Amino acid sequence: MEQNIYKLVFKVTHAEGSGSCFYLKSCNLFVTNYHVVEGFHAVAIHDSERNPYLAKVVLVNPALDIALLAVEHDFSMLPDFPLAGNDTLAIGGKIRVAGYPYGMPFTVTEGTVSAPKQLMDGQYYIQTDAAVNPGNSGGPIINEKDEIVGITVSKINDADNMGFGIRVETLHKLLESVNALERDKFQVQCESCEELISEPDDYCPSCGEELPEGIFEERHLSPLTEFCESAIERMGINPVLARDGYEAWCFHKGSSEIRIFVYNRAYLFMVSPVNLLPKKEVEGVLDYMLSTDFAPYKMAIDGRQIYLMYRLHLSDITEQYEEQIRENMVNLALKADEMDNMLVERFGCEFSAYSKQENEA
Structure with missing residues (x-):
């Protein structure tokens, strides 16, 4: 099973940051922390091959810090990821923590209980x-039998070697409510009576327990986020799938990876790492880059990596110019998708490691 761990642990991204989650085949749901998806009813999850999927947040229990996600996709080819029984851990037992720390690629670390x-x-x-x-939050803690024994939840800041996880016993208890779950609605589980509540309310309709303030509300997006996502949507991309943190996006348009982010709280950058310079005979592509007017875009090289870029000051996004800026953003994505193939065919460049080819999922 160990070699399959990376297939079953996914990265969670939204407009405020990222975390981890894992797939439970027995109930066809993904498990994460509530605090990872707090304030969102839909998020993106990404497998280890960077393929994004739209996930609905269908159950949250803030008291337990657990959330369940439903995805309309066939994951039947994935292997099972068993949950351990209750009270199977002992001091000194070997465990592994799997996830996407700091939004980085999939990582496994080892330690003891x-x-x-x-x-x-x-x-x-x-x-x-x-x-x-x-970023590890929401990922699984796994024992030596390759069973899930917990959900990574936190560490103590300024302290070494002190990480914490929600015990699998808590997850077992929450999963007792899965059969009553509606998989197309956002639902809150009452801390007191464990009722699943789908209609916004301040109190549990079954027991009268006061629900956490604002639990049914979604976070408001910043004006810049709304503007950028209007451009992304015009590219034919679901903005939820493109979100990569606060005022940051990363997605593929065709074969090219597109990154949009704010730098130094002053500039909006849109960058595509289109190609790598050829290992030999680079004069042709360099002459092309130096002699061609790419305005309003720029070309840049870092090592062998070639970038197509668009930069503007945030103060430039005014009502007068926002439509032109939006059009420039859309056109950069289209140009990057065309350019990477052209540079390969015409100048012998290589595709970037960030590009996605047709044979990739």
């Missing part, structure tokens, strides 16, 4: 010395 039942804030957690970093 420091405390299998650490009481904090009225709830028991796993404490481990395995490396846990922001």
